Amino acid sequence: MKEIEIGYVDDYFNKIGVVAIKVEKEGISVGDTLRFKGHTTDFNQRIDSMQIEHETVQTAGVGANVGIKVKERVRKHDHVYKIMED
Numbered sequence: 001m002k003e004i005e006i007g008y009v010d011d012y013f014n015k016i017g018v019v020a021i022k023v024e025k026e027g028i029s030v031g032d033t034l035r036f037k038g039h040t041t042d043f044n045q046r047i048d049s050m051q052i053e054h055e056t057v058q059t060a061g062v063g064a065n066v067g068i069k070v071k072e073r074v075r076k077h078d079h080v081y082k083i084m085e086d
Contacts, residue, residue: 003035003081009074010065019070021080027061028082036070038078045070 004026011020019036021028028034033046050057051067060066 002084004084005079006034006082007080009036009038009076009078009080011076012074014073017069017071018067019074021066021068023060023062023064023066025062026082027059027064028066029059033083034068035081035083036072036074036078037081038075041072041074041078043072044083045072 006026006028007022007024009019010022012018028047030047030049033044035044036042047068049069050060052060052064057066
């Protein structure tokens with residue numbers, strides 16, 4: 001499997017378990033698997049749903065800020081990668 005860095009964690013909302021991701025290098029879609037990697041963070045998660053400005057979307061392009069519910073804690077500035085199947 002190959003990983004492509006798509007952006008970084010812009011913010012994390014602990015009470016609701018939602019990460020805000022700044023998409024910088026490649027778009028993402030519902031169904032993609034993301035890897036969150038940082039100093040104390042390292043886990044994979046499939047995107048089940050995502051939002052831009054409180055509106056549910058299926059895809060997000062470069063330049064978007066998206067919100068995704070995550071199963072584990074992330075930290076601001078953690079790197080986000082999209083896992084590509086070979």
